[in-house]
Amino acid sequence: MSNHDIFGLAAETPLVLIKQMARNIPPRIMAKLEYLNPACSHYYRVASALITDAEERQQIHPGMTLVDWTFGNSGIALSMAGVRRGYKLLLAAPDKISREKQDVLRSIGAELVITSSDALPGEPRSCMNVAESLVKSIPNAFYAGMYDNPVSVKVHSEVTGSEIFHQTDGKVTHVFVPLVSGAMASGLGRFLKEINPDISIIGVESQGSIYTALLDNGKPGSPVFTELEEIGSLQQSAFWDPSVIDDVIQVSDYDAFNCGRELLRAEAVFAGGASGAVMSAALQAGKEYREDDCVVVMMNDFGGYYLSKMYSDEWMRKRGFYRKAKSALEQITAEDILQLKVRRDLIFAYPENTLAEVFEMMKQNDVSQLPIVSYNAPIGSISENKILSILIENDEAMNSKVVGFMEQPFSVCQPEATISELSDKLQQSASGVLISLSDGRLQLLTKSDLIDALTHK
Numbered sequence: 001m002s003n004h005d006i007f008g009l010a011a012e013t014p015l016v017l018i019k020q021m022a023r024n025i026p027p028r029i030m031a032k033l034e035y036l037n038p039a040c041s042h043y044y045r046v047a048s049a050l051i052t053d054a055e056e057r058q059q060i061h062p063g064m065t066l067v068d069w070t071f072g073n074s075g076i077a078l079s080m081a082g083v084r085r086g087y088k089l090l091l092a093a094p095d096k097i098s099r100e101k102q103d104v105l106r107s108i109g110a111e112l113v114i115t116s117s118d119a120l121p122g123e124p125r126s127c128m129n130v131a132e133s134l135v136k137s138i139p140n141a142f143y144a145g146m147y148d149n150p151v152s153v154k155v156h157s158e159v160t161g162s163e164i165f166h167q168t169d170g171k172v173t174h175v176f177v178p179l180v181s182g183a184m185a186s187g188l189g190r191f192l193k194e195i196n197p198d199i200s201i202i203g204v205e206s207q208g209s210i211y212t213a214l215l216d217n218g219k220p221g222s223p224v225f226t227e228l229e230e231i232g233s234l235q236q237s238a239f240w241d242p243s244v245i246d247d248v249i250q251v252s253d254y255d256a257f258n259c260g261r262e263l264l265r266a267e268a269v270f271a272g273g274a275s276g277a278v279m280s281a282a283l284q285a286g287k288e289y290r291e292d293d294c295v296v297v298m299m300n301d302f303g304g305y306y307l308s309k310m311y312s313d314e315w316m317r318k319r320g321f322y323r324k325a326k327s328a329l330e331q332i333t334a335e336d337i338l339q340l341k342v343r344r345d346l347i348f349a350y351p352e353n354t355l356a357e358v359f360e361m362m363k364q365n366d367v368s369q370l371p372i373v374s375y376n377a378p379i380g381s382i383s384e385n386k387i388l389s390i391l392i393e394n395d396e397a398m399n400s401k402v403v404g405f406m407e408q409p410f411s412v413c414q415p416e417a418t419i420s421e422l423s424d425k426l427q428q429s430a431s432g433v434l435i436s437l438s439d440g441r442l443q444l445l446t447k448s449d450l451i452d453a454l455t456h457k
């Protein structure tokens with residue numbers, strides 16, 4: 001059946017698997033694309049529910065002016081929900097919010113009052129205080145309070161938390177959530193922990209935000225300016241609930257913006273800096289998780305609102321955040337190539353094996369060269385061509401130990417070595433490159449393996 005109310009759409013936001021960026025991380029990493037809705041942010045459901053709640057309480061009616069402060073996304077959602085129902089919008093926003101968000105807000109019809117980003121909470125010139133002053137000075141106005149309205153917690157508990165659980169078939173083990181007011185983390189955290197107390201809720205914030213110190217010692221940290229939007233806070237929210245927050249991770253502007261840019265190039269996930277921060281934290285922490293873990297990462301902001309900022313090379317360079325994107329070849333690693341091969345234990349010889357034994361191993365395993373290993377470390381190699389040249393000179397050498405005829409050992413690389421690095425190594429040793437796995441085992445890659453990986457891609 002058709003849905004005739006753009007803010008009444010009940011479709012779930014997608015949960016997608018992160019493949020390329022998480023290829024070397026044990027657990028499944030799933031991105032919950034909360035920005036894929038008409039308002040392009042996770043405030044979509046909250047804005048509509050907030051207005052409905054206020055109307056039912058007879059606090060507002062069409063024709064009134066809704067006033068609030070915003071980092072942009074909450075204001076866009078509130079404006080879209082408001083104009084749809086006949087309300088005017090007046091919003092205070094810090095001057096660091098992107099040009100795109102300001103343009104969208106004005107296009108919707110919202111009136112903007114831009115405040116200084118360096119103003120701390122409590123200062124008259126801060127956007128929070130400006131918004132509170134505006135609502136007192138304007139007749140027929142209502143302070144919406146998107147960041148501190150309890151409807152936010154209810155929505156994320158009843159809707160967002162439930163979606164996560166059902167979309168993962170109840171297998172979710174960790175949820176990474178951007179911390180702004182804490183409403184999302186508290187709401188979905190309460191829902192999920194009631195079902196399974198072992199589910200970990202990890203808050204993510206910008207460097208200089210207050211929640212890490214608040215969780216560690218009960219006192220807010222010292223606020224510091226950040227270029228990131230839609231994440232972090234300079235003051236404690238009424239929704240802060242440490243009983244459902246297992247950890248808080250801070251992420252730098254540099255890591256957040258570059259992770260967000262890589263999400264678009266590697267995963268076709270067009271998200272903003274806050275989403276980049278949360279994904280960066282999840283990928284780093286996920287290295288220590290188990291293979292059967294299921295990690296959900298909340299993506300709360302849309303990349304299209306940051307074309308003039310994080311997606312602008314010039315803007316990134318001016319602020320020292322720019323990192324050159326990896327080329328297609330640099331994104332293929334030894335681990336990727338090994339996954340394309342049929343895994344089997346490495347065939348190798350010991351120093352005390354005779355040439356006859358080594359040659360028999362080659363025939364049985366259909367290989368033309370072998371590494372020679374001592375105490376799990378490669379010390380040399382031997383090839384069919386080498387054995388042939390030895391026998392031409394001395395046909396009785398087959399009973400001699402291979403250690404006396406060793407060639408140079410194969411180069412050893414880590415699983416994250418790129419295909420370009422592996423190719424360079426193979427130019428030095430045409431036989432192969434050994435890959436040292438995390439469990440101590442070794443695997444061999446040859447030029448043929450690299451060619452297979454390139455043609456497979």
